[in-house]
Amino acid sequence: MNKTLLALVFLIGITNFCRGQDPSFSQFYASRIYLNPAFTGVEPGLSFSGVSRNQWTNVDGGFRTYIATVEIQEPFLRSGLGLSIFHDTEGVMQLNTTSIGLSYAYHIPMDKHNLHIGIQGQWVQKSVDWDKIIFSDELDPVWGVVNPTTAVALLDRVTYTDFNVGVLWRFDKDMRIGNVYARDTRTSIGLSIHHLPYLFLKDAGNESLQNLQTQTSPRVTLHAGSVIPILYFNGTKKRFSISPNIKMDVQGDKLFVPRQNLQVMTYGLYLLYDGIYVGAFYQNKHLLPQFRNTNALIFALGAYVNTGARDKQSFFVGLSYDANTTGLGTRAGGVFELAVRWTLREAAGISGAMGRRSSSRKILDCYDFF
Secondary structure (H helix, E strand, O other), X not given: OHHHHHHHHHHHHHHHHOOOXXXXXOOOOOOHHHHOHHHOOOOOOEEEEXXXXXXXXXXXXXXXXXXXEEEEEEHHHOEEEEEEEEEEEEOOOOEEEEEEEEEEEEEEEEOOEEEEEXXXXXXXXXXXXXXXXXXXXXXXXXXXXOOOOOOOOOOOEEEEEEEEEEEEEEEEEEEEEOOEEEEEEEEEEEEEEEOHHHHOOOOOOEOOOOOOOOEOOOEEEEEEEEEEEEEEOOOOOOEEEEEEEEEEEEEOOOOOOHHHOEEEEEEEEEXXXXXXXXXXXXXXXXXXXXXXXXXXXXXXXXXXXXXXXXXXXXXXEEEEEEEEOOOOHHHHOOEEEEEEEEEEOOOOOOOOOOOOOOOOOOOOOOOOOO
């Protein structure tokens, strides 16, 4: 019963005094459109993907987040089109957030470089189940919940539109690390801005369930990563690679005042061999480890499998686990995440044609991890 009252206080605190915080995926490249709409259609063909995230399994209700996407690359238009469906449930009161988004990205091919510019429009609905809330005036010290409440539930759902934008720079370049010469090193650097309307319209994106003026705070995400082959096996296409990655999320009403914003830093390294990878990441408010905030160690593993003639199809599955090192610790139950993707690499585009536009400058394939 105390948990229910605590949940009510938590909801009122969110809707009255704070701004909404976006969920964050541990396997952020598995939900690429959510990370940055410029990733739309980055892989040739038609792709289907899904991510399921279960956060803090020992907490009553916890946080459960799901996203499913379908995207297609249209080579003749140098474009990518995508559809994404997102759903998030929080706590015993089942505060639900559902969104449907359409994304578009234009790919500008250069000599071993690509520039991707993306935009996403979303329809968003937030709802809550007021029947699961027990108000204090309903309680009797002896008989429990027996009294009618005088509290009046205002709104059980709100809807609004939202927009996100992003830019992505990808390039393929040989590099030397000490005595090791790494050929075809793939690098990706991106910037995305989510909840763009709030930066210009103070009454946009109102998500309050109490008829207040509460908007979703804008979020800026910076991300960068590379796939660096460091060991080649003669006579085969197999190679051993390392993939360092970093992601920084900043969300708040004043994006350039760090103390007044939510900030999350995630960085680490993957090891890849023949489509199989393992990885370890550290997540914290700041770049350097410290124990004032709830930190986490993230462990991930997964595999890519190519099937069909000439590897026309690929299937990916990834698993990750977040272990809190400070703050909540292991009592919260950790975070589990499952990600899958199925890609038909030679699927016809919207124009009905397959293959790439005839050009000396072609869009870089995305066969290696991201």
